[in-house]
Amino acid sequence: xxxxxxxxxxxxxxxxxxxxxxxxxxxxxxxxxxxxxxxxxxxxxxxxxxxxxxxxxxxxxxxxxxxxxxxxxxxxxxxxxxxxxxxxxxxxxxxxxxxxxxxxxxxxxxxx
Amino acid sequence: xxxxxxxxxxxxxxxxxxxxxxxxxxxxxxxxxxxxxxxxxxxxxxxxxxxxxxxxxxxxxxxxxxxxxxxxxxxxxxxxxxxxxxxxxxxxxxxxxxxxxxxxxxxxxxxxx
Numbered sequence: 001x002x003x004x005x006x007x008x009x010x011x012x013x014x015x016x017x018x019x020x021x022x023x024x025x026x027x028x029x030x031x032x033x034x035x036x037x038x039x040x041x042x043x044x045x046x047x048x049x050x051x052x053x054x055x056x057x058x059x060x061x062x063x064x065x066x067x068x069x070x071x072x073x074x075x076x077x078x079x080x081x082x083x084x085x086x087x088x089x090x091x092x093x094x095x096x097x098x099x100x101x102x103x104x105x106x107x108x109x110x111x112x
Numbered sequence: 113x114x115x116x117x118x119x120x121x122x123x124x125x126x127x128x129x130x131x132x133x134x135x136x137x138x139x140x141x142x143x144x145x146x147x148x149x150x151x152x153x154x155x156x157x158x159x160x161x162x163x164x165x166x167x168x169x170x171x172x173x174x175x176x177x178x179x180x181x182x183x184x185x186x187x188x189x190x191x192x193x194x195x196x197x198x199x200x201x202x203x204x205x206x207x208x209x210x211x212x213x214x215x216x217x218x219x220x221x222x223x224x225x
Binding site: 036042044049099103 | 143156157160205207211213214215
């Protein structure tokens with residue numbers, strides 16, 4: 001069965017620190033990969049997506065993610081986090097029907 | 113930027129009652145989805161809808177659930193006889209044709225008493 005694993009459930013960083021959130025999936029076929037963010041009190045927003053092509057994808061707000069097919073991974077990175085990045089981050093994999101299979105999420109707290 | 117809107121934001125219902133959650137997808141989108149998130153758990157797919165019929169559904173989406181697009185703008189999720197375990201945040205999403213991501217609404221918090 002298709003599954004998505006996010007390794008870090010809670011992350012606390014100081015402003016300007018670098019961020020990497022892990023995401024691994026298990027699925028044998030073609031995958032579409034996403035990172036969504038949910039700021040406190042807001043809806044899920046798309047950070048970035050991968051459908052095909054360059055495995056290094058850039059998203060909004062300085063985030064990027066790298067698709068490594070051999071490792072079944074799609075880790076999210078940001079070189080320097082800000083207090084406003086405090087949010088819940090969700091990795092998701094879409095099957096052929098585009099139904100999203102989400103990871104459990106990572107709660108990021110950025111301290112001043 | 114166009115948004116997916118959901119109403120109500122919070123619904124409190126007695127166990128055994130029917131509840132209808134409403135969503136207005138982005139106007140030119142063709143695919144519609146419902147997800148739910150039980151407190152402390154991950155977001156789970158319920159159902160997808162395209163061309164006025166269900167295109168995919170999960171094991172969660174049993175006979176107690178139904179979806180409908182009664183007119184050109186609304187997309188509803190009905191739970192026929194609610195159970196305590198139906199308490200969750202329900203998210204509606206929509207997307208355009210092709211390789212397009214899903215856009216989510218703010219969610220409806222459903223509390224079953």
